[in-house]
Amino acid sequence: MESIDISPTVLLILLLVGLLSGFIDSIAGGGGLIALPALLFVGLPPQVALGTNKLQGSFGTLSASWNFISRREVSLKTALPGIFFTLIGASGGALLVQSLDPSFIKPLIPILLLLVFFHTLFSRELGSKDIPARMQPILFHALFGLLLGFYDGFFGPGTGSFWTVAFMFFAGFNMTRATGYTKIMNFTSNIVALTWFIIGGNIIWSIGLTMAAGQIIGARIGSGMAIKRGAAFIRPLFLTVVFITIARLAFINFFNVT
Incomplete structure (x- = not known):
């Protein structure tokens, strides 16, 4: 689908939006809170905005994942399960959402994210350092891979927040490692969703690839800062993004707008 005319000025703005989105997303998740409204604002239909957002966002999660891997903060071998x-x-x-309306789970997600927010806020030592894992690695990956992978393919908002807290609480990772592994899992589920949007023709390639260029740069800078500064830098941004996500989802549920 390429029927929407976008001026060079708007493309430049979207490039910068992609950069900012990639920067935020690589540190604390929630980059879609910046990118998706921008895509809707320039006139893309909702399904096309979602597909184009998945395209540009996939480049950001790939860039951040590679940075975490190349700096040995995460191990691809460990992440394979x-x-x-x-x-x-x-x-x-992604298959089930084709036949079911995901709206029935919308009211539940802000409540779950609120639990994530308060647990992270009041557990000040959570993620400050590695701790003994509470679950065996294979059980952890099977449970949360299936559960959060399904959720991201079916609905999506807040997936990164759920992954980060799961890695810290159940796998025992510090916040920097948890953020790195979260990017890898986000990229994995993003590719699945992106495949379905491509099949459905719901992508503006020129816009998506322009924003992707910004995503790569922003994600590289953001993930580098996360690795260098650690939990003290990530934690407040993570809490801010989770809170904004809760507010946005609550607003959507009460006022039925996107």
Whole structure:
């Protein structure tokens, strides 16, 4: 789909939006809170905005993931079981959403995110350092890969927040490592969703690739800062993004707007 005319000035603005979105998303998740409204604002239909957002966002999560891997903050080998189960879960969610309306779970998500917010806020030591894992790695990856992969393929908002807290609380990772592994899992489920949007023809390639260029730069800078500064830098931004996500979802549920 390429029937929407976008001026060079608007493309430049969207490039900068992609950069900012990639920067925020690589540190604390929630980049779609910036990118998706911008895509809707320039006149893209909702389904096309969602597809184009997945395209540009996938480049950001890939860039951030590679930065975490190349700096040895995360191990791709360790992440492989999670990638496998996330692919299965996300595929199931993406298939099921074709026949079911996901609106029935909308009221539940802000409540779950609120629990994430307060748990992170009051557990000041959470993510400050590695701790003993509460679950065996294979069980952790199977459970959360299937569950959160399915959720991201079926609905999506807040997936990164759920992954980050799961890695810290159940896998025992510090916040920097948890953020890195979250990017890998986000990229995995994003690719599944992106595949369905491509099949449906719901992508503006010129816009998506322009924003992707910004995403790559922003994600590289953001993930580098997250690695360098650690939990003290990530934590307040993470809490801010979770709170904004809660507010946005609550607003959508009460006023039925996007």
